[in-house]
Amino acid sequence: MSTIVNQKQIQDKSRTDDVNVIFNGDRVATVEVTSGKSGDTYRVQITKTGDRQGAICNCNWGLHRPHGENAQRSACHHVIAAYNAINEKPVYAWKTEADADRQKKAKLFIGDGTWITIG
Numbered sequence: 001m002s003t004i005v006n007q008k009q010i011q012d013k014s015r016t017d018d019v020n021v022i023f024n025g026d027r028v029a030t031v032e033v034t035s036g037k038s039g040d041t042y043r044v045q046i047t048k049t050g051d052r053q054g055a056i057c058n059c060n061w062g063l064h065r066p067h068g069e070n071a072q073r074s075a076c077h078h079v080i081a082a083y084n085a086i087n088e089k090p091v092y093a094w095k096t097e098a099d100a101d102r103q104k105k106a107k108l109f110i111g112d113g114t115w116i117t118i119g
């Protein structure tokens with residue numbers, strides 16, 4: 001099962017995306033993300049509660065995320081851009097929990113082999 005491995009590239013790419021927060025509630029959020037590169041718009045749906053927090057995205061990568069344990073979660077750059085938008089703070093992406101811990105910030109495993117830290 002392939003997962004994201006180039007977290008820093010994904011993070012950098014996310015900074016060029018345009019975001020439009022459609023809904024940002026306590027449990028879920030929906031964000032439209034327009035790719036800075038292709039100009040295509042995708043829909044990111046974030047789950048904020050439970051033990052499988054993360055987001056699904058209808059981009060090509062996101063549509064092919066496995067079901068089951070991973071719950072179709074995607075860590076594509078659209079998702080990172082969406083987390084940025086709803087947190088109003090920069091979000092950073094990491095490959096390991098140890099990398100995330102070193103930041104001494106709030107951390108979250110969002111599936112697809114990716115940790116994020118916020119702020």
Ligand SMILES: [Zn+2]
Nearest residue numbers: 057059076078
């Ligand atoms: Zn995506």
